[in-house]
Amino acid sequence: MMGEAVPISSSAIRLDADALNAFMAEAFPHSVPGSRGHVVSVVPGHIQARLDPDVKALRPGGLISGPTQMGFADMAAYALVLAHIGPVAMAVTSALNYQFLRPCRPGPLFAEAHMLRLGKRLAVMDIRIWTDNAGRPVGQANVTYAIP
Amino acid sequence: MMGEAVPISSSAIRLDADALNAFMAEAFPHSVPGSRGHVVSVVPGHIQARLDPDVKALRPGGLISGPTQMGFADMAAYALVLAHIGPVAMAVTSALNYQFLRPCRPGPLFAEAHMLRLGKRLAVMDIRIWTDNAGRPVGQANVTYAIP
Amino acid sequence: MMGEAVPISSSAIRLDADALNAFMAEAFPHSVPGSRGHVVSVVPGHIQARLDPDVKALRPGGLISGPTQMGFADMAAYALVLAHIGPVAMAVTSALNYQFLRPCRPGPLFAEAHMLRLGKRLAVMDIRIWTDNAGRPVGQANVTYAIP
Amino acid sequence: MMGEAVPISSSAIRLDADALNAFMAEAFPHSVPGSRGHVVSVVPGHIQARLDPDVKALRPGGLISGPTQMGFADMAAYALVLAHIGPVAMAVTSALNYQFLRPCRPGPLFAEAHMLRLGKRLAVMDIRIWTDNAGRPVGQANVTYAIP
Numbered sequence: 382m383m384g385e386a387v388p389i390s391s392s393a394i395r396l397d398a399d400a401l402n403a404f405m406a407e408a409f410p411h412s413v414p415g416s417r418g419h420v421v422s423v424v425p426g427h428i429q430a431r432l433d434p435d436v437k438a439l440r441p442g443g444l445i446s447g448p449t450q451m452g453f454a455d456m457a458a459y460a461l462v463l464a465h466i467g468p469v470a471m472a473v474t475s476a477l478n479y480q481f482l483r484p485c486r487p488g489p490l491f492a493e494a495h496m497l498r499l500g501k502r503l504a505v506m507d508i509r510i511w512t513d514n515a516g517r518p519v520g521q522a523n524v525t526y527a528i529p
Numbered sequence: 530m531m532g533e534a535v536p537i538s539s540s541a542i543r544l545d546a547d548a549l550n551a552f553m554a555e556a557f558p559h560s561v562p563g564s565r566g567h568v569v570s571v572v573p574g575h576i577q578a579r580l581d582p583d584v585k586a587l588r589p590g591g592l593i594s595g596p597t598q599m600g601f602a603d604m605a606a607y608a609l610v611l612a613h614i615g616p617v618a619m620a621v622t623s624a625l626n627y628q629f630l631r632p633c634r635p636g637p638l639f640a641e642a643h644m645l646r647l648g649k650r651l652a653v654m655d656i657r658i659w660t661d662n663a664g665r666p667v668g669q670a671n672v673t674y675a676i677p
Numbered sequence: 678m679m680g681e682a683v684p685i686s687s688s689a690i691r692l693d694a695d696a697l698n699a700f701m702a703e704a705f706p707h708s709v710p711g712s713r714g715h716v717v718s719v720v721p722g723h724i725q726a727r728l729d730p731d732v733k734a735l736r737p738g739g740l741i742s743g744p745t746q747m748g749f750a751d752m753a754a755y756a757l758v759l760a761h762i763g764p765v766a767m768a769v770t771s772a773l774n775y776q777f778l779r780p781c782r783p784g785p786l787f788a789e790a791h792m793l794r795l796g797k798r799l800a801v802m803d804i805r806i807w808t809d810n811a812g813r814p815v816g817q818a819n820v821t822y823a824i825p
Numbered sequence: 826m827m828g829e830a831v832p833i834s835s836s837a838i839r840l841d842a843d844a845l846n847a848f849m850a851e852a853f854p855h856s857v858p859g860s861r862g863h864v865v866s867v868v869p870g871h872i873q874a875r876l877d878p879d880v881k882a883l884r885p886g887g888l889i890s891g892p893t894q895m896g897f898a899d900m901a902a903y904a905l906v907l908a909h910i911g912p913v914a915m916a917v918t919s920a921l922n923y924q925f926l927r928p929c930r931p932g933p934l935f936a937e938a939h940m941l942r943l944g945k946r947l948a949v950m951d952i953r954i955w956t957d958n959a960g961r962p963v964g965q966a967n968v969t970y971a972i973p
Contacts, residue, residue, distance in 0.1 A: 480645070505628050
């Protein structure tokens with residue numbers, strides 16, 4: 382109940398999924414699709430993103446590595462901020478807390494990113510990462526971005 | 530969508546709200562109602578709690594202090610764990626991350642505590658604290674308990 | 678090596694231990710000594726504080742409760758910020774992450790608070806709480822304050 | 826003072842820097858040197874590591890990206906655990922909290938990893954990442970590993 386209720390009006394969306402993906406492809410010219418992921422949908426206060434990790438993302442045991450999950454959570458948070466404030470490349474992560482909840486098996490990763498608070502100087506977001514079952518996330522992040 | 534979907538069956542509830550409140554009153558004989566709060570409802574994977582803070586909980590500006598909010602979040606997490614594992618007093622907090630989202634004005638505080646993962650050794654929970662609007666929480670906590 | 682090296686010049690200290698304790702006694706008129714603690718020493722980038730918890734601070738097992746430790750860490754962080762920016766009551770905690778490391782046995786608690794970064798809008802601090810052995814802290818906190 | 830004082834005897838070191846680097850090269854066969862880093866020195870309770878990031882690690886503004894820093898902190902924590910418990914590939918990150926303190930300019934990154942507590946089931950570590958000045962870290966992490 383808490384997650385989706387941030388009262389951000391629909392007029393608040395400044396970049397849709399296509400615009401966000403185009404912006405990030407330009408902002409990170411050296412990254413490859415399997416390391417960055419892309420935005421799937423955008424609604425006020427919430428985006429969904431997807432990552433199809435490549436083989437470099439594996440850790441011992443054949444699981445998706447922690448840094449891959451954390452990088453994806455950070456990307457989802459960045460996209461959620463930009464969706465609401467527009468194409469401001471210099472928004473920067475101020476803090477990221479990641480809880481590893483379950484083994485992350487290979488396959489597509491999904492991120493559900495919800496805005497907890499969008500202030501003038503800081504945005505705080507809740508990110509859940511899941512693979513086969515949205516109700517059993519593999520990880521949960523709390524991400525704070527500083528807005529220039 | 531993520532919060533309520535933890536697949537914990539209803540048979541998993543071992544202590545209801547009354548039993549939890551009785552247990553905590555006995556476990557913390559020196560605490561007073563205005564500093565501890567009480568459990569309002571219990572369903573699989575989720576509890577709601579309420580705190581009516583006394584005047585000692587105020588900080589400069591007439592707001593509810595941070596430690597009051599964090600202590601309440603910790604109590605809600607403790608109650609959520611005990612609701613699922615039974616009256617094990619020695620479950621202990623392993624980590625608590627608290628994000629202060631909005632000014633916390635005087636009045637009753639509510640906590641929504643959701644289980645993210647209940648393992649054999651660790652329980653990880655998401656706690657949202659709110660006052661007048663559940664959709665605009667004043668704080669969000671991620672709490673990990675070690676299970677003995 | 679990392680902890681003490683924040684290059685804050687000695688001229689940066691605006692409030693010493695006595696001034697900090699007087700300020701906090703006035704800012705929190707309803708709190709009692711056993712729940713708040715006091716500042717012992719102040720040097721650039723670092724303060725030490727002490728708390729003699731009363732019986733209300735105990736949790737099952739006869740240990741010092743988590744909220745008592747977190748509240749003390751928050752107080753130490755508040756004092757460390759004020760020592761450097763002066764008596765600005767409305768500096769507020771933005772985030773507090775606490776790791777419980779070892780059982781916290783009854784007796785005086787000490788806090789070592791180090792400034793990691795003092796910016797114009799945010800201060801980030803490392804706080805270690807210990808009882809009988811400074812080299813074996815009972816808890817470690819990372820605290821962020823927003824500066825008005 | 827707090828950082829270096831964890832009383833872990835020198836007999837506790839089970840893998841030195843060379844052994845750790847060989848182990849990780851085998852454990853992460855798909856990673857490249859510029860994304861993983863290597864261990865420089867090992868003493869009881871502490872390791873130092875170094876990363877020479879490649880161009881993929883850059884983010885807008887020409888700075889080293891957040892995921893690069895977090896991945897490096899996670900690697901340093903993994904190496905610090907393995908140095909003390911031996912070559913147990915399945916030690917897994919349980920939680921990682923990262924505070925971004927200062928802009929991270931291109932060039933070699935260094936990590937100072939200190940053990941806060943090494944228990945039977947959980948290891949908690951403090952990691953500082955720096956570039957040109959160890960006293961002014963660009964980031965600070967608190968990392969928890971679950972030990973199988």
